[in-house]
C-alpha cells in the first residue's frame with residue numbers, strides 16, 4: 001500500500017546539507033500498526049510529512065495506494081490528504097474559536113459536505129470518543145487528553161485509511177496518554193493503517209512493527225507478536 | 228466549501244478577533260460615511276442654487292454689450308469696446324412678439340447723502356419693469372413710475388439698508404436725497420432681504436434709467452433684462468433680440484445674450500463637478516481604510532499560521548485558502564460600508580433638521596458607488612494577505628518555524 005524507494009529529503013542550512021531522510025526504502029501494509037522511534041533529529045517527523053504528502057522528497061519514489069506521488073500536483077496531493085490521510089499532532093492544533101464538534105467537523109466543512117451529513121457523522125465520532133457531553137466546549141474548556149481526542153476525531157472524521165500521529169502523547173500525562181493510545185489502537189483494530197512517531201518506549205512497544213531511525217536512515221525494522 | 232459555511236467560517240474568525248475587526252470596521256465606515264455626507268452637501272448646494280434660479284423665473288434673458296463666444300460665460304471684461312447698447316436699442320426689442328418686457332439698466336457707484344449722512348452705494352438706473360422682473364417689492368411707498376424711459380425724473384427708490392443708514396428711524400418717503408450733485412425725491416423703499424445673486428439689494432438706490440445716464444454722463448446701457456413671453460419663447464426671444472440689435476447696429480452682431488437657463492446650467496455644472504471632487508477626496512479615506520485592512524489582515528495571517536497549516540494538512544487547496552481570506556476582507560469591507568451608509572444617512576437626517584432650508588440629500592449614485600468602492604478596496608487590499616496565506620508551506624506553518 002505504501003512503498004518508499006531510495007527517498008532522499010535534504011535541507012540546506014547555511015552551507016551545510018542535512019540529510020533528514022537518507023536513501024530511505026520501506027514499505028507498509030494496509031492495517032499495519034507501526035511505531036517510529038529514534039533520537040531527536042533523526043528524521044522521524046520528516047518521514048511522516050513525506051508519507052502524509054505534506055512534504056516532497058528531493059529524489060526517490062513514493063507510491064501511495066499504488067500511485068506514484070512524484071507526478072502529482074498540489075491540488076491532487078491535497079485531494080489525497082483530504083480523502084485518505086488523517087494527521088494527529090503533538091500540539092493538537094485545534095482551532096480555538098470553534099467548539100469540539102466544529103473542530104471535528106472542520107475537514108468535512110472544508111470539503112463542502114452538506115451540514116446534515118456532517119452533523120450525523122460528527123455526532124457518531126463524538127460518541128465513539130466519549131466526548132458527547134463536551135460537544136459544545138471550546139478547546140480552552142477541555143483537558144489535554146480531551147483536546148487530543150478531539151484532534152483524533154478530526155483526523156478520522158473523513159474515514160481515512162492512513163492515520164499519521166507525530167508524538168500524539170508528547171504533551172500529555174501518563175494517564176491521558178494511555179487513553180489516547182488505546183483510542184488509536186481501537187481505530188487500528190477497525191482497519192486503519194496506523195503510523196505513530198513517539199519518544200515514549202511504553203507507547204512504542206505496543207505497536208506490532210517497530211521502526212528505529214538514526215541520522216535519516218532506517219536503523220532497525222522489527223515485527224513483534226503480542227499476546 | 229459551501230458558500231454559507233464560507234461566510235460563517237469567515238464571520239466566526241472576524242468575531243474571534245474583536246479588536247482588530249472593530250478597528251477595520253471603524254476605518255471603513257468613516258470612509259464611506261464621509262463620501263455619503265460630503266456628496267450630500269455638494270448635492271444640497273446644487274439644489275439650493277437651482278431653487279434660487281427657479282424662484283427668479285426661467286424666462287429671463289440678459290443682454291450685454293460685447294460679443295462673448297461662449298454663451299453662459301462671463302461677459303468680456305477687456306477687449307475692443309463694441310458699439311454701445313442704447314436706450315432706443317432696448318426699447319426697440321419690445322417690437323418682437325416673443326418679448327413682453329424689457330428693463331434697460333445702467334449701474335454705477337455714487338455717494339448718496341441726506342443731511343450730513345452720506346453713503347457710497349450702487350446706483351441702478353432702471354425702469355418700472357425692473358421691479359416685477361426682479362421680483363422686487365416695496366416695503367413702503369411705490370416703485371418707479373411707469374413713465375417714458377427717456378425722461379429723467381428726479382425720483383428714487385431706496386434699499387432697506389440705505390434707508391436705515393440715511394434716515395434711521397425717520398420717515399424717508401417724500402424726502403429729498405442727494406446723489407452726487409443731483410437731488411432725488413424718495414418715493415419708495417424696497418423690502419428687506421432683497422437679494423439677487425451675490426448682489427445685495429439692501430445697499431442700493433434705484434433711479435430712472437435716463438437720470439442715471441445723465442448722472443454718469445453716458446448714453447450706453449450696462450445690461451438689458453429681457454422677459455420672454457413664456458418659457459417656450461425663450462429661444463425665439465433670444466433670436467429676435469439678436470436680429471433686432473443686428474439691424475440697428477449696421478449688421479454687426481455685437482451683443483451677448485445669456486439665458487437664466489444657461490447661467491443655471493453653468494452653476495449646475497460647477498457644483499456637480501464639485502460634488503464629484505469632494506466625493507473623490509472622501510474616497511481617498513477609503514483607500515486609507517484599504518491599506519489598514521491590508522495591514523491588519525497581514526497580522527491576522529501571521530497570527531493564524533498554524534491554522535492555515537492545519538487547513539492545508541486537512542487537504543484544503545491553496546486557492547480555497549485564498550478564497551477564505553478574501554471573503555474575510557470583503558465581509559469586513561461590506562460591513563464597514565453598511566455601517567458607513569447608516570452613519571452617513573444619520574448625518575444627513577441631522578443636517579436636514581438643523582438646516583431645513585438647505586436641501587441636503589445624497590445623490591443617487593453616492594451610496595452604491597461608495598459601497599462598491601469599499602468592497603473592491605477590501606478585495607484589492609485583501610489579496611496580498613490572502614495570497615501570503617495560500618502560499619504558506621504546511622510543514623513550516625505547523626511546526627511554527
Ligand SMILES: Nc1ncnc2c1ncn2[C@@H]1O[C@H](COP(=O)(O)OP(=O)(O)O)[C@@H](O)[C@H]1O
Pocket residue numbers: 011012013018019020039040041042043044045046047628
Ligand atoms: N525545514 C527545515 N529546515 C532545515 N532543517 C530541517 C527542516 N526540517 C527538518 N530539518 C532537519 O532535518 C533533520 C530531521 O528533522 P526531523 O524530521 O524533524 O527530526 P525528528 O522528528 O526525528 O526529531 C533535523 O536535523 C532537522 O534539523
Ligand SMILES: [Mg+2]
Pocket residue numbers: 044045046
Ligand atoms: Mg519530530
